[in-house]
Amino acid sequence: MESFTAIHGILIPELCLGTTMALQQKAESTTPIATFSPPEGNTTFIDGITWCVAHPSATQSDLQIALDWACGLGATDCAALQPGGACYQPDTLLSHASYAFNSYYQQNGNSDIACNFGGTATIIKKDPSYGSCKYLASESSSATLSTVGRFTWMIVASLIMLHFKGYGYNY
Numbered sequence: 001m002e003s004f005t006a007i008h009g010i011l012i013p014e015l016c017l018g019t020t021m022a023l024q025q026k027a028e029s030t031t032p033i034a035t036f037s038p039p040e041g042n043t044t045f046i047d048g049i050t051w052c053v054a055h056p057s058a059t060q061s062d063l064q065i066a067l068d069w070a071c072g073l074g075a076t077d078c079a080a081l082q083p084g085g086a087c088y089q090p091d092t093l094l095s096h097a098s099y100a101f102n103s104y105y106q107q108n109g110n111s112d113i114a115c116n117f118g119g120t121a122t123i124i125k126k127d128p129s130y131g132s133c134k135y136l137a138s139e140s141s142s143a144t145l146s147t148v149g150r151f152t153w154m155i156v157a158s159l160i161m162l163h164f165k166g167y168g169y170n171y
Helices: 060-071 093-107 145-165
Strands: 004-007 010-013 051-054 121-124
Touching: 051 093, 060 093, 093 121
Parallel strands: none
Antiparallel strands: 004 010, 051 121
């Protein structure tokens, strides 16, 4: 019969290639500590509204890779970047990447990790919107609990995989 151990509310199987393994927690991690920090990832109410844009010093090839990911696997709505779209002009990689990066950032809880893109992005406090191209902001973000939840679970799943990699599991 397979048994499980709960770590931070997540059930993890204790079987490792047919042998039982013991998961250890640091003693200090079992003692709850009261904190008065903001909700995870969203610091906009502390520092004001923030946007995520492409860093001007990023290379064209790095920006293109990050833009392709944001509009592809990142599931960002990049329709405004298509010819005739509200944010198509100026038709530059820096401009298009900035719009896509910010959309992803806003839809994923304004978390610092959601504005990285391999080091090609940066957080700013000045609205980058121009003309009819309106960048999402934390107050008007279309982020939903399910989107934020999906992002959070991706992180949790990655951490679990990294944890078990140390015990000989290969994914």
